[in-house]
Amino acid sequence: MIELINVKKVFNAGRPSEFTALGGISLNIEDRKVTVLKGPSGSGKTTLLCIIGCMSRPTAGRVRLDGREISGLPERFLTDIRRKGFGFIFQVPNLIRGMSVLENVMLPAYPLGEPHARLKERAIRGLNDFHVSTKATSKVEWLSGGEAQRVAIVRALINDPDVIIADEPTAHLDTHLSYLFMEIVENFKKEGKTVIIASHDPLVCESRIVDSVINMRDGRIEGESS
């Protein structure tokens, strides 16, 4: 369970350009469910995802992960929680050009010190699960949009996280690929993973596999629907 208690995020505090991205959010996100943060751009979805995923800290308020408060932890601990507990799928695949698919997938696990052979085996298995293992040695710039996103998903799963965070994952996908993505999300749910998606794509928000939709606007929650 992820609990947010009156979470605020202010950028450039004290300066003329001060901007409040989140204005006091209180929210509970249940385990093994698919939650969608829905809202127009500028509503604070990505900022909220970053705070949930330990990528940034709130200016005020508390974040609890399985009952443990994590909002005040120093960067090292946050990173540790992030890389073991969270997998990120970005709006664009964010793969490193010039490197092979396999290397990109193994990237998040390098600093963890797992034996190379075991890591490689796991990465190949992941690529296999998403039908991109034939591309393992290809450079990422040679991939199609759909393949690149699947590789990014395998990378997000390499450390076997409990929570998958996806920021506008269908923004650059056509309808067919978007449906495929939602099938992948369904499988995550079956495997018992918690999925949090920021999106305003109706195809995502209205999907039958989504358990809860949080409506956001101007850094606040407008309502929640299940």
Place this chain on the structure above:
Amino acid sequence: MDYETQMRSPIERQRGIIDFTLSSLMRRKVKNVGLLCLYALIVFILASAIFFTSSIKKEASLILRGTPEIIVQKMAAGRHDLFPLRDMEAVKNVRGVAAVEGRLWGYYFDDRLGANYTLIVPPAARSSAEPSEARPLFWFNAAALEPGTIVIGEGVARVGKLSKGDSIAFTAYDGSTIDLKVADTLSSKSELVSSDLILIGEEDFRKLFDIGKDYATDITVEVKNPREIPTVASKITRVLPDTRPIVRDEILRTYDSIFNWRGGMMIVILSAAILAFVIFAWDKASGLSAEERQEIGILKAVGWETSDVILMKFWEGAIVSLTAYFAGVILAYVHVFLTGSLIFEPALKGWSVLYPHFSLTPFISAEQLITLFFLTVVPYTIATIVPTWRAAIIDPDAAMRQTGE
């Protein structure tokens, strides 16, 4: 995590990060190879200069070990003149002087080969000397040096394609020809000293240059107490005001001022190389490319810590700089000690006509290598890490907001 994994993880972590670093370097192959070449070139120039100068100083110390403590030259109108042997008595009487000896030496230009030889009449007392630490310069079979014969240095033998038994025709002061037979060639610890050398008998020397029996080229003075050398030198000037004493330390100082860190050609080479290095390091330190910044953003977003990114950049800097360092040092070694300082030779050695085959005795100290290391590898590695640190401390959520383009 099991026990085995825990034990192996620090090494595996380094390995994983080095793997990424190597593949990072390979991705920008052209840029990095160019960088490596430039870097290795700077190290090569610096190392060559250091090896060359320290070895030539070492050679100089070899030469000086055999040099007399004081050489006294006669001056006439500000120029070096022949020394009248009758004046030797006055020098002998100076308190502190142990021995005085006249020397005969000069230069001979061989217009047939276009080479300049140094002709020396070996002092009688030394002609039978065996090679020893005290007389390390050269030695020869004195019995072979009979009137009408000469002993030649390796350079002379090489240039004139001469060997034992051949003759060299010398043109004397009056235009007549004197044939001198090669009795032997010199063996020497330092070819720098003996390459252009010809040892000649006193009689033949005087005949060749028309130098009377009462004159020598200059005289050498041995001093009882080495600490009194400057005093003895000044006393000689007082007794014989038209002479110039040259103290061994002065020669050493001359070598030093030409070849040490702060003097002569070294300062030119060093400052040029260091300037190039500063520009090069500054370019690295002044920032990362947009592509590198984006990569750091991605790495942080996928779970790398600031310290992981810095470690990666440290390895990148270390791999580039160590490779360049070793390549530069090895090339410099080959350049200085195996190819005879091909590039520096004409500029630094100043051998006017007859170039010795200049194989310097390899002389490298740990101090030189460490100095070079701290001049190159350390600043470069720091220059690589600093901008990375600035980029790596950004919040990982920056990557979330990137459009990826």
